[in-house]
Every structure is written in structure tokens, then in C-alpha cells.
Amino acid sequence: MDIADMRFNRREKESFLKELASGRLSHAYIVEGAEGVGKFTFASFAANAILCGGEPKPCGKCSDCVKFAAGSHPDLFVFAPEKDASQLTVNVVREIKKSIYLMPNEGAKKVYIIRDGQKMNVQAQNALLKFFEEPPESAVFFVLTDKREALLPTVISRGQIITLYPASNADVGSWLRQMFPRKTNEEIEPAVRMCEGIPGKALTLLEKRFSQIRADAEEYARAVFGRDGFKLISFFKAKRYDRQKAKDFLLMLFSLFSDVLRAKERTQNFAFLDTEQAVSYARQTTERKITFLAERALSAFEEIDGNANINLTLTAMGADINSIL
Numbered sequence: 384m385d386i387a388d389m390r391f392n393r394r395e396k397e398s399f400l401k402e403l404a405s406g407r408l409s410h411a412y413i414v415e416g417a418e419g420v421g422k423f424t425f426a427s428f429a430a431n432a433i434l435c436g437g438e439p440k441p442c443g444k445c446s447d448c449v450k451f452a453a454g455s456h457p458d459l460f461v462f463a464p465e466k467d468a469s470q471l472t473v474n475v476v477r478e479i480k481k482s483i484y485l486m487p488n489e490g491a492k493k494v495y496i497i498r499d500g501q502k503m504n505v506q507a508q509n510a511l512l513k514f515f516e517e518p519p520e521s522a523v524f525f526v527l528t529d530k531r532e533a534l535l536p537t538v539i540s541r542g543q544i545i546t547l548y549p550a551s552n553a554d555v556g557s558w559l560r561q562m563f564p565r566k567t568n569e570e571i572e573p574a575v576r577m578c579e580g581i582p583g584k585a586l587t588l589l590e591k592r593f594s595q596i597r598a599d600a601e602e603y604a605r606a607v608f609g610r611d612g613f614k615l616i617s618f619f620k621a622k623r624y625d626r627q628k629a630k631d632f633l634l635m636l637f638s639l640f641s642d643v644l645r646a647k648e649r650t651q652n653f654a655f656l657d658t659e660q661a662v663s664y665a666r667q668t669t670e671r672k673i674t675f676l677a678e679r680a681l682s683a684f685e686e687i688d689g690n691a692n693i694n695l696t697l698t699a700m701g702a703d704i705n706s707i708l
């Protein structure tokens with residue numbers, strides 16, 4: 384998400400900027416809201432504004448903003464639970480301790496963002512509380528949480544609470560269209576309707592659909608290179624693709640075959656496969672065959688794009704591919 388995008392949580396961002404301009408920043412903010420509502424985006428926006436040396440904040444042009452955008456600003460510290468870890472332990476606070484009493488590297492402040500604050504165990508929260516009670520002048524904390532109740536009352540009372548709310552469908556829709564200019568309304572609209580105003584959820588819904596089709600393309604490729612003729616012909620029966628899905632599938636298949644062709648020609652820059660997979664498939668085919676496969680996927684795409692019957696087109700492609708293996 385582009386953090387300068389003011390579309391989401393505009394009111395909260397604007398009031399934060401006012402607070403920053405007035406010089407009355409709190410030492411600790413508790414940012415609460417449903418999963419995917421944009422808590423990290425909000426905290427990143429706020430952190431960027433705090434660290435920015437230009438005007439208006441965040442200016443996006445000064446050296447602080449450039450470092451921030453590159454993910455390498457030395458005064459920004461982000462903590463999150465390890466993958467699959469159920470808790471944020473006191474180790475996090477030990478990490479924070481390493482830098483919090485040092486002067487900031489660039490400007491006047493250091494910003495600490497703690498993601499999934501609801502996963503901090505009691506010990507960690509109590510340790511964190513020490514910083515909140517006697518905060519070093521330079522530190523600003525953002526504790527993100529989807530459950531306010533998971534935080535100790537003492538932690539909450541020391542922080543300023545910022546509550547984020549779901550966005551309108553119109554805002555989520557316009558944002559998705561901007562992020563994915565090549566996606567059609569038929570793809571974007573269901574994600575908007577189902578996301579309940581949570582941009583992060585809309586993104587997941589959209590990508591899930593995509594990742595399923597990607598898995599299908601990979602499975603199909605395994606059947607091609609494994610010379611599984613039965614599978615190639617029966618593959619689409621159970622899939623029941625609509626036109627858009629069929630087109631997505633064929634484009635992925637085309638880019639997968641193109642990768643194998645590139646591996647055959649010993650060039651790099653694979654779009655779909657990892658190098659090892661591309662090279663391994665390339666060993667199992669000839670240049671003439673893989674060229675045919677790529678062209679056949681593309682011609683099926685063009686037929687379906689031109690309103691041909693989806694099942695007939697896909698099955699005919701499977702039979703043609705099978706005949707040259």
C-alpha cells in the first residue's frame with residue numbers, strides 16, 4: 384500500500400499530522416482496528432511524517448523520506464512476532480532496550496512500531512510499560528492491536544488510542560483498480576463486496592483467486608512434462624473456469640512455457656518459474672515443442688478472449704498438446 388495514499392483513514396492521518404505540527408506528540412500510541420484495516424499502513428505513515436526533515440510531512444523527497452521508502456531509515460524499528468509464533472515475548476523489549484537510550488541517528492526522534500501487540504505476553508507488556516512510564520525524550524511508540532482487551536489496562540492508560548475504521552466500498556474499489564490496472568471489474572467487484580471495508584482483506588481475496596489459478600497452471604505443466612495425456616484432456620472438466628479465469632490460466636501457462644523456452648535458449652529473467660524448475664523442464668523438451676506449447680496457449684487465450692466456447696477451446700488445446708508429446 385502506498386503510505387502517502389490518504390484514501391484510507393484520512394481523518395486519523397490528518398489529525399495525527401496536526402498533532403505532529405503542534406509539537407505535542409505522545410510517547411505512545413495504541414493503534415487499534417480489525418485485521419487488514421490498515422494499522423501498519425497508518426503507523427508507517429505516521430513514522431514517516433515524524434522522521435521526515437522536509438515539508439509538508441511526509442514530503443517524500445528529503446533524504447529521510449528516501450531512506451524510509453527504501454526501508455533503511457536507521458531510526459525506524461519494527462517488531463513483529465516470528466512467523467507462526469503465538470507470542471511476542473520479553474525478548475522484543477530487550478531488543479528495544481539496545482537502541483532506545485541512544486541518540487537518534489538522523490533527526491530528533493526514533494520510532495518503534497510493534498505489530499500484533501495483542502500477542503505480547505504479560506511479561507513483555509510489563510517490561511514495555513517501563514518505557515511508557517519514563518520515556519526517553521526521543522522515542523515514539525506505536526503498538527498495533529486488533530484487540531484492545533489483549534493489552535494490560537496500565538499499557539492502554541499510558542498510550543493515546545487511535546481507532547481505525549473500515550473504509551467505504553468505493554474507496555476500496557478505486558484503490559484496487561489503481562493497484563491492479565489490468566484486472567477487470569468482474570475480478571475486483573467480488574473482492575470489494577466481500578471485504579467488509581477492510582483493504583487488506585480485499586487484497587487477500589483477490590490474490591487467493593490468483594494463487595489458485597497459478598497452482599492450476601503449475602499442475603497442468605507437470606502433466607505436460609510428465610506426458611500425462613489423460614490428465615491433459617480431462618483437466619478442465621472439474622475446473623469449470625469462467626472466461627476470466629480461463630484467460631488468467633492461459634496467460635500464466637503461456638508465461639510458464641515462455642520461461643522454459645528462455646531456459647532452452649540459456650537466457651535468464653524468468654517471469655513465472657524459478658530457475659531450477661525452468662532448467663529442469665527445458666531438459667525434458669525440445670525447442671520446437673516448447674515453442675509450439677507457448678504458441679498453443681496463446682492462441683487458446685485469443686480464442687477465449689474472442690468469445691469462443693471455453694470448455695471446447697481448453698479441451699482442444701489439451702488434445703493438441705497431447706498429440707505432440
Ligand SMILES: [Zn+2]
Nearest residue numbers: 435442445448
Ligand atoms: Zn521528507
